[in-house]
Amino acid sequence: MKALVYTGPNSLVFRDEPDPVPQADEVLVRVEAVGICGSDMHAYHGFDARRPPPLILGHEAAGRIATGPRAGERVTINPLVVDPACPYAIEGRWHLSPTRQIISMPPRPGAFAELVRIPLRNLTPVPDAMLIAHAALAEPVAVSWHAVRIGMQRLHQPLAACKVVVLGGGAIGLAAALVARLFGARDLVIGETNPQRRATVLAEAIGVYCPGEDQPDDNSADLVIDAVGADATRAAACRMVRPGGVIVHVGLLPGAGGLDVRKLTLQEITLAGVYCYTPTDFAQAVEALALGHLGDLGWTEHRSLSDGAQAFSAIDAGRVGAAKVVLTV
Numbered sequence: 001m002k003a004l005v006y007t008g009p010n011s012l013v014f015r016d017e018p019d020p021v022p023q024a025d026e027v028l029v030r031v032e033a034v035g036i037c038g039s040d041m042h043a044y045h046g047f048d049a050r051r052p053p054p055l056i057l058g059h060e061a062a063g064r065i066a067t068g069p070r071a072g073e074r075v076t077i078n079p080l081v082v083d084p085a086c087p088y089a090i091e092g093r094w095h096l097s098p099t100r101q102i103i104s105m106p107p108r109p110g111a112f113a114e115l116v117r118i119p120l121r122n123l124t125p126v127p128d129a130m131l132i133a134h135a136a137l138a139e140p141v142a143v144s145w146h147a148v149r150i151g152m153q154r155l156h157q158p159l160a161a162c163k164v165v166v167l168g169g170g171a172i173g174l175a176a177a178l179v180a181r182l183f184g185a186r187d188l189v190i191g192e193t194n195p196q197r198r199a200t201v202l203a204e205a206i207g208v209y210c211p212g213e214d215q216p217d218d219n220s221a222d223l224v225i226d227a228v229g230a231d232a233t234r235a236a237a238c239r240m241v242r243p244g245g246v247i248v249h250v251g252l253l254p255g256a257g258g259l260d261v262r263k264l265t266l267q268e269i270t271l272a273g274v275y276c277y278t279p280t281d282f283a284q285a286v287e288a289l290a291l292g293h294l295g296d297l298g299w300t301e302h303r304s305l306s307d308g309a310q311a312f313s314a315i316d317a318g319r320v321g322a323a324k325v326v327l328t329v
Contacts, residue, residue, distance in 0.1 A: 003113035004308040004327075008053050009046030010316075012309040017056065020109060020117040027120050028066040029077060033136040033302075034111045035060035036311060036325045038170065039252065040104070044312055047254065050105050059104040061111035062126065062135035063329070075123040076135040077111065078142075078282050079103045084121065095276035112308060114329055124283060130290050133326045134297055137171075140324065141294065142277035142285040143250065144175035144227075148183060149281065151223050151248040154270045160184040162222035165240060169197040169208065171299075171324040172250060173227035177206050178294045180225075191215060191236070196321030200299050216240045227251050234258030243267035250274050299323040 003017040022028055037060055043051035051057065059079035065071050082089050083099040094100070103118065104110030126135040152159055164185045166177045169192030177190050189207040192198050201208040209215050211232075222245050224237040229251020235258035237247045247269060264271055277285070288294055301322035303311045308327050314320050 001114040027068045030066040032063040033133040056109040058110040058112035060139040076138040078122045142282040145285045146277040146281040147250040148179045154246045163187045165221040167233040168227035174323040231258040246270045
C-alpha cells in the first residue's frame, strides 16, 4: 500500500509500505479521507516521544471496510482502541481506560495510508449521502462535542444565558463553537491570532477577535473553552472567566504555566480537563454531521495524501486559512 510516513523531525515521505494484517476481531478499512490533527503536527516537529519515527501518523479517518462480512460498508473510525472488559469501558468512559491505544501510536500504525487495521467495534456506519471527507471530521468534532457537554454540566445556568468564549479557531475550537451554538449558545466569540483563520470563523457567522485587540473583558465569561492549551491561553482564560464560572481545558500544547490558582480558589472557578470523547459523544457527533446540524463544513480544505508533506509544510508556515485540512486517498 501507499502511505505517508513520518521519518524524522519535519520529514514525511510518501512511499510503499506493507499492507497491515488484521488481528482477531479486526478488519481492514480502505481509507478515503483522513484529517491532519494538531497532534500530528506536534509529532511531525519531533516533540512527541509517544510517536517515534518511522511511523504512519493520522487518526481522523473514514472510508470503506475492505475485509470481513461487512466489506464495502462506508464507515468513520473511532481511533481509540480499548479492552471492552475494562471497568472504564463498561461504565462508558473508554477514553480513560488504562488499556487505551490509538492508531498513529505504536503498536498501531495510523491512517495516513491506503489501509488501516481496526477492531470492528470501532467503526460507525455513515449514510451514503454523507461526503466521506465530512465523515472524517467525526473524531475532532467528537472531541469538541465532549468538551462542550462537560462545560454545560459544570455550569449553573442554561447555555443560552451564558457568555461563551472559545480560545483558538482551529478545528477543535471552531467545532466547539458550532456545537455550543447548536446547544443554544447565543453570546459566543472565538479568539484567534491567525487572520486567515479569523476570516474562516467569520464565514461561519461566529464572532471573532484577535487576542490583545478588543478582547472580552476580564471577569466576563461564564464558560471559556481553551482549545489551544498554551501558557498564554490558560492565562487569558483565567483573566476573562467570571467568579463561579467554568474553564474547559481541551488543548494539548506543551507547558503547564498560566493558571491563576489564587483566582481559581478564591472565586470558585471550575477547571475541567477534558480528553477525547465517550462512544456516545462520538455517535452523537456523527449524527449531527450527517444531519447537517453543524452547517456546510466549509471550514475544511481537501488535499491529496500524496501531497501530504506539502500540506504539513503549509500548515507549519501559517499559509492555511482552513480550520482543518483533510487528505483524500
